[in-house]
């Protein structure tokens with residue numbers, strides 16, 4: 521399926537050394553008849569070792585990973601690397617340029633588009649190229665996200681668990697190396713996500729969520745900058761790179777039940793009554809939805825249905841029926 525992609529790479533991924541340029545996705549539009557969408561890529565290759573793909577800008581409005589990977593891409597040298605490190609700080613470039621979750625060109629959500637389609641819209645073409653070319657021979661994928669515009673996250677790694685205890689131990693050690701304080705484990709799903717795509721190609725994939733609210737969280741940025749270096753050292757891609765020790769061991773939590781998402785059941789203004797990091801009980805008040813357009817109506821209470829620990833909450837106040845207000849997990 522590789523040869524059918526319209527994307528061409530300015531960077532020879534098989535070449536030794538440090539190479540930077542664009543993946544060119546042809547895009548003929550009113551203002552640019554023979555143009556291309558420039559997806560930045562840096563490949564740093566040096567002899568034998570693991571193939572590691574570091575990715576951000578999968579969603580365009582999630583910034584800490586974009587910054588951390590841009591800084592890494594500008595400083596990592598071939599002499600630091602064993603094997604290959606491929607850095608994609610702006611994976612869905614149109615969404616990154618617009619600062620939006622989805623692409624303004626086709627409405628595509630890259631992280632719901634795998635395995636993609638080489639003759640589909642641009643987001644689907646990107647997904648197809650990542651899965652069929654970039655993830656070929658992959659050993660590790662780190663996909664950096666945040667809560668984006670609509671959500672706020674505690675710094676949390678999302679880690680798949682399976683029946684193979686050895687594989688689970690490998691992933692737990694990766695999360696510990698990253699030094700992300702929380703880790704949500706979930707049963708393996710073969711889905712439309714970048715991590716599922718990497719897993720289909722034999723890679724060990726972890727997603728990291730950092731902050732959100734369409735902002736850059738300085739502490740989360742420092743956390744992932746230091747974490748990336750420990751991660752690269754841990755997987756053997758940068759065995760001699762300088763690192764600082766992780767501040768704490770991760771707390772492993774589970775999400776395995778749809779009821780752990782709390783949804784708005786009326787439209788209005790979301791007033792959170794609990795916050796990130798709180799432990800809550802079933803039946804406890806989670807939020808009030810106020811209706812200033814109909815002030816004669818009482819605010820609508822929303823309660824938690826399960827005991828748990830809040831890892832994520834809605835950032836935006838205006839809320840529609842069906843918006844996710846909280847995500848809770850349990851130990």
Ligand SMILES: [Zn+2]
Pocket residue numbers: 578579582665666668
């Ligand atoms: Zn995301």
